[in-house]
Amino acid sequence: MDFWKDQLKNLFNDERLDGLIKSLDQQLEHSLKEFDQHLNHFHSNYFFQVESTEDENEIIIEATLPVGEEDKVKLDMVNHQLRILIQRFETEQIQNNNGELLKKENFSKRIERYLPLPANVDTESIKAAMSGNRLTVKIPKIVKQSQIIDIDLE
Known part of the structure; x- marks a missing residue:
């Protein structure tokens, strides 16, 4: 039982969660910038x-x-x-x-x-x-x- 507890602790440690959150944040920021560029192009032309x-x-x-x-x-x-x-x-x-x-x-x-x-x-x-x-x-x-x-x- 201790083996699985250790595995879960390693899976959900702070470093891994921080890395996942930073990665998701970067992806979202990149997507929003691209969307904003498309929206500005559409707005300026239409x-x-x-x-x-x-x-x-x-x-x-x-x-x-x-x-x-x-x-x-x-x-x-x-x-x-x-x-x-x-x-x-x-x-x-x-x-x-x-x-x-x-x-x-x-x-x-x-x-x-x-x-x-x-x-x-x-x-x-x-x-x-x-x-x-x-x-x-x-x-x-x-x-x-x-x-x-x-x-x-x-």
Whole structure:
């Protein structure tokens, strides 16, 4: 019986447990760093920051878009929401060691974001400008005074 007790003590001694915990900790830290790198790549290529300011005459929306030279940016209104759409066309080629083309694939990616707009804006008079990767959209407000509605009594 003493033999098995000694074996269990050796199996679960502090040095071995410390080594196991350190090894697991290093593996977890390495995995989290790789995940963070993938997440940062995904975020920088498929999301974009949007800021809006407002005064009494208009709403100004500014966005820094993850666009390249070949990407197309489109704005449109969908159910009283401003849609910012980025269409990205890419080509992937695989060549052998001699430089001969083995495979060529064309594909497109879409990145879009919907921004709900308040009811008091003039969606027909929206102005947009692009400078580099910075998009600025100016949406004028409609100045409407309240209206009294008569009620017919029956």
